[in-house]
Amino acid sequence: MLSNSLSLLVKAKGLTQKSIADKMGVSEQALSRYLHGKTAIGADSLEALLSCLGINVEKLVDAEIAKSMKSQEKKSVRKRNLLAELQEEQVTKVMTWFSKTNAAVATRR
Numbered sequence: 035m036l037s038n039s040l041s042l043l044v045k046a047k048g049l050t051q052k053s054i055a056d057k058m059g060v061s062e063q064a065l066s067r068y069l070h071g072k073t074a075i076g077a078d079s080l081e082a083l084l085s086c087l088g089i090n091v092e093k094l095v096d097a098e099i100a101k102s103m104k105s106q107e108k109k110s111v112r113k114r115n116l117l118a119e120l121q122e123e124q125v126t127k128v129m130t131w132f133s134k135t136n137a138a139v140a141t142r143r
Contacts, residue, residue, distance in 0.1 A: 037071030043087050044069060058082040 044054060055065040058079065067073035068083070075083070081091050 036075070037069055040075075040083060041069040043089070047087055049086070054083065054086045057086045 051062050051065050055062045068075040084091050
């Protein structure tokens, strides 16, 4: 959950909720509600909070997009590999059938 992650980040940075709330321009109570998941944090407040924690939102988003694209790329590679394996298996079956059929026809002559 986002609130748990944010709360852990605040603790890891060793900052007080008061100092962060002051920088964000919100009350300590509002910040506490965000950090405990009692109130959904809006995009502007999230950006302000991350900025107070020294986290660049654009880099964070770019990293998530890159991670998502890499995951999609891996899925595509797996699908292509599976398709190639299936095609190879089908070709092998056809070739085996063809060889057996040719051998059977040759013995009848």
